[in-house]
Amino acid sequence: MAEHFRIPEHILDAIAAHRQACRDPMAAFFYDLPVLAAQGGAMKAALPPGVELYYAIKANSEAAIIDTLAPVVDGLELSSGGEIARACACSTPRPWVLSGPGKLDADMHEAMTRGVEAFHVESLGEVTRLQAIAASLDLVQPVLVRINPSLPADLSSRLRMAGTATPFGIDEAQLADAVRAVDDAPNLTLVGFHVHAMSHQTCGQRHQRLLSSYLERWPRWRALARHPEQVIQLNVGGGIGVNYLRPYEQFDWPGLCQALGRRLAAMHEPPLVRFEIGRFLSAFCGYYVIEVLDTKVSHGEGFLVCRGGTHQFRLPAAQGHNHPVIHLPRAPQRAREGECRPWTVVGQLCTPKDVLSRQQQLQGVAVGDLLVLPLAGAYGYNISHADFLCHPRPDQVFVRDGREGSAPETRSHRRAEPVR
Template identity: 60%
Template sequence: MIHHDPNRVPTVIQSFCRRLADNADDPVSAFVYDLDALVQRVRWLRSHLPEGVELFYAIKANSEASILNTLAPWVDGFDLSSGGEVQKVIGSDLTNACVLSGPGKLDSELRLAITAGVERVHLESLDEIRRLNTLAAEAGITQRVLLRVNPVLPQTLSSRLSMAGQPTPFGIEERQLAEAVKRVEGSEHLELGGFHVHAMSHQTDLHRHQPLLDGLLDKWPIWQALAEHPATITQLNVGGGMGVNYLGPDQFNWPALCQHLHQRLAWLSNPPRVRFEPGRFITAYCGYYLMQIIDLKHNHGEEFAVCRGGTHHFRLPAAQEHDHPVVHLPADPGRGGSERRVTVVGQLCTPKDVMARGVRMTEPRRGDLLVLPLAGAYGYNISHADFLCHPRPDLHFIHGGSI
């Protein structure tokens, strides 16, 4: 298993960050993405997949062109959730299969997806069935689709961010699934191929994710039998949702999940073609957010390191309400001193601009670098970059130790 220590930054990243700071006029703030590590990560994920199980990448986690181009040879396709993401893939000249999912799709986005030739559209509601059929008819095509289901799930399978098994705007309630299947089959310009369930995110517990897959595979023959011709229903998209542990080295046990899935599929007489579509679980580990200390101060018994950048660049810690791991790179690595607990903050005029509290540092000083690992997903792309009109961070993509 690949181990990720959130308190360690590879030497190549440390050296690159120091060079950035040495060549800058102002204190630095930047994202650094290690593309070699990204390839290693996705190859490792693929190596454990059961035969025939597909791996798509949900680009909402990080849709930078360099990330997509690096992943393209190693993933079966891309999961898209907006017209903007469709445009981004089109603009990158990628040839991977794509699907369009997500609630609240505009007619213009559905038209764009049809024109772009997406492999599947994941339908989220009964009315979306009607709308897509009309648009496909206008285009003179038959659009292949999956039905996204919000199934009945035990409460024990919930996670920090649940999309199914409870009232949410995602998917079609399971009790309406028979009607949804009937409507798709009655739509001249739609072709149903299976079902999609993205039930949760931030799930770090293998022993909750295994029964989720078990439950979906138990439901598979029941859902398949709803179709007039069950043999044409072949695909089960089980989403992503495997979490990242930002606070320690123990990560989600992907090999064990894949082995469990392999065994379950072997037991089925008519197994579906299973597809995963993780985002965070693929790219989080390849990214680093760099900050440089501008000022150090004490207020009411607490010591603060005020740094270039902040949550307007890297919103993840505030969004998930955790103290992000921080690695201290002193300007003088050999200096000694006492260890102190420091709260790492950014430049924003809000007390919520906090990256981490209680970070242990040895004699932090102005000009020292701080590196926040596990910043490759849901970092810059979910941040309020225009707040206070600060400069946007530089994005650096390194391969073999250089840009």
């Protein structure tokens, strides 16, 4: 599988330069920012009229990632007070919305004082709290009601956020009550609806049918409002999956956009549609690079014990897949002459669950070689349990220019020592 990946020369140069600067065996992330910008630009260019693209920064909220995407996308989607701070520090100010269950009053207050565009409300209780905060600030706050709609089973994916019992949104059967609650709140104004039904969606045609099911219900949802003419937005979330095992068989984003454009053009008073994409924007720019510390065979299975592990790159364990692995030998000639056999790639943790990939066919692997795990730009380091066993945190290297000799920026995550 990994033979289908080609690591760009400027990333190889950045890896080599970083390794020379490391005193210990290396474990680090490398992000190709020009590739990130190109992915964002291509996705934005494919959108039909009346459709917007927001970046869901939960996928990767590093400052360099946000700064690269902000000039390209229409806005940002946030889900915590910490993400508010990161978005507001962006070098290119963008509109942003606040989503997610369990919002703190302090976060909602801060969001209003810092100019949040809209809130996605998740419950009737949240409507009550939001009204009280908006009244205390003497503001009229736009909101979208997040809907948990009923869905046919054939539109499901591996990770369902709606169509079943979840903490997310308001059941479609209770939508009229939720709309009435917002309409009765003098400091809130309903501007639309939010539906994020599933994640890891890899079938473009299935996602087309999912969006069509929302648009079919849009007139009915909108008619529930006291002032339907003010209800103009339909936020369809994200959930576009990445094919980690077959990189050239990715989700057909242009096809989805073309189908959506035709559907909107045929509607009377279509909504302003907004996507909130995370993984499909940032995954392709990232590489996790680890050094082989030991090779061993246990009960007939070969193991490559590497610097790092799932405490730095939790994605394969979270996704339940064997991540593709690219071998960068220290001595290429020796590697070409070495044995080709299956290896299980593991990290340094004291648990058998610290597995990044199983049964990878690699040739001539030796201690000191590097292994590269591509497609590491989303939900990799930022969802990992980095403090487990108190290992050092990995460096993150942001490669800003594809030209040979360009200087990457490195962000270190070394643990701060206490002041004595």
